[in-house]
Amino acid sequence: MxxxxxxxxxxxxxxxxxxxxxxxxxxxxxxxxxxxxxxxxxxxxxxxxxxxxxxxxxxxxxxxxxxxxxxxxxxxxxxxxxxxTSDWLKEEARAKLMEYGIAPPRAAGGPECCPRCKSTHVARISQFGSTPCKAQWQCKDCLEPFDYFKCI
Amino acid sequence: MTDTTAYFEFLCRMGDNTLVLGHRVSEWCGHAPILEEDIALANTALDMIGQTQMWLGLAGEVEGEGRSADDIAMLRDAWDFRNCLLCEQPNGDFGQTMMRQFLFDAWHLAMLTELQNSSEQRVAEIAAKAIKEVQYHVERSGDTVIALGDGTAQSHERMQKALNLLWPYVGELFTPDAVDTAMAEAGIAPDLTKLRVGFDTHIGQVLSEATLAIPDSNFAHQGGKSGFQHSEHLGHILTQMQWLQRAYPGASW
Missing domain, CATH: 3.30.300.130 (Fe-S cluster assembly (FSCA))
Structure with a gap:
């Protein structure tokens, strides 16, 4: 069947x-x-x-x-x-990404906060990252670099 | 020239531009000044190779002789390539690579913007996919041109030299020939001369912010996109890019 x-x-x-x-x-x-x-x-x-x-x-x-x-x-x-488009990413997936250490995409064009310490004091290192869909950002408080899932 | 021939030529131009420039940019892999730039260059190259698969894949379908994108990319010789001369120019230093990228990206963005309205649905679809990637490319290459142009005395001088060197290769992108005219008449691609206005405004803003002077001369080398006369650099690229398929035809892994 x-x-x-x-x-x-x-x-x-x-x-x-x-x-x-x-x-x-x-x-x-x-x-x-x-x-x-x-x-x-x-x-x-x-x-x-x-x-x-x-x-x-x-x-x-x-x-x-x-x-x-x-x-x-x-x-x-x-x-x-x-x-x-990154808009097709399911809502549940956004939370899973954050927990995994990847900041989910946002219409504002940057991460809401650092996936580790949740600080909103973050800065972009490069529009390009470890895969085509990600950019590199860094937390200015805990100093850890992290991936941000780009908006396209 | 039949309609199909012109369409095939046009698709090869789009695909060969991204193939040859994508290969050029990939030459930086492992050699860029800092890790972030290395990754950015590799990602840009990857996007362009992906776009190549779409353009040359469609070219193969249009031609109707059973050639795949890989066949077209790997088994043609220099005289059958239809990329513009700008794309095959050597990398030079990092600044020269980024200047070449910016000039190409600015044209590419203008071209893809118009191609989204192509009368050929397949062309419009590829353009809609590619433009999302190219928006990132031009943002980065433009920012880098500004940072280096308006940087130190040495970086400024190198960027001005790069612009002077590459400027004569810009005109070819906007000089229509029989293929371009046929494409414009069919509504498949835009009139290239009309793209120039927006391009000039775009690069004018960036280069002015970069404190760089656009050369006075509008002399333009020709012969890349028609395949009439590529520069000596193309053959050298192909010896690297194609040797495996040439030495071991049909090799796969």
Whole structure:
């Protein structure tokens, strides 16, 4: 029997992002659609950044997770439009990011506070960080550098 | 020139610009003056290579001969490349690299802004994706040009020298040829001459804040985007970029 689309969404919610394993690929907002096309399940995935090397790993992880659940006719569709935006990050994921040490994106263009000591006395080091989706910031109180998830 | 030929040429221009400049910028990996700049350069290069996959991927589809983005990138020779001459110029020092980046980013931003309204939906979609990344690129390259131009006597002098050196490569970006005209008429891409006004305002503001003087001459080297006459630097880039696929055709890992 074919699992329902909702069930597949639930399964995908357990697939961690390879770079930031505390959030899932669904939390990140990069799974754009799940549908049955005859006996083939099609999962539409959009890259966060066009050159993000995690994209192919994510597609492979999704395929592996669905195979582990017994599906074997799987098609991963790479979809670039509409382009991914950090607004698609799920609300629950923002708290998980903060706890993990990554300040979540904010419309104001910078982190609300230091993920470690919660000080609001923070400064940007660079718009670019350890992955394309992050910038480097530093806390001016505890002095720790930290990642900030960029707004795009 | 048929419509498809011009469209293919245009897509190769977009993709080759980001491919060649992306490769150039990646040459800094592990060599930048400080770690943060090293990471920023690597990220910028990565974005450009990602954009290349979209442009050259579409070029391959339009051509209809079964070539993938990788085939087009790795298995053509210098005369088939369609990047502008600016993108293939050597890195020089860090300041020269950032000046080249700023001049390209400012053009790229103006171009992608217009391409979002392309009559070809696929082009508009790629532009909408790429522009989000390019907004970060131009913010950083512009800030760096200002910081170094309006920095010490030595950094100022180096930035002025970089601008003088690279300025003759700017004109090619705005000089339409038969391909550009065909694209503008089809509504696929903007009229390049119209992009120039916004570009001049943008770079005028940044370079003035950087206390740098734009050279008087508007002499412009030509021949990159048409493939008629690349500079000697392109072949050297390709020997590095393509050697593995050339030595071991079809190699993968």
């Amino acid at each position: 074919k699992p329902s689309v909702d069930t597949i969404w639930d399964w995908l919610a357990d697939v961690p992002d390879p770079e930031i394993p505390v959030i899932s690929v669904v939390d990140l907002g990069i799974v754009r659609g799940v549908r049955w096309d005859g006996d083939t399940v099609e999962v539409a995935v959009t890259p966060t950044y066009s050159g993000c090397p995690a994209t192919s790993v994510i597609s492979l992880d999704i395929e592996t997770a669905l195979r582990d659940r017994g599906l074997d006719d799987i098609r991963i569709k790479n979809q670039i439009s509409p382009p991914w």
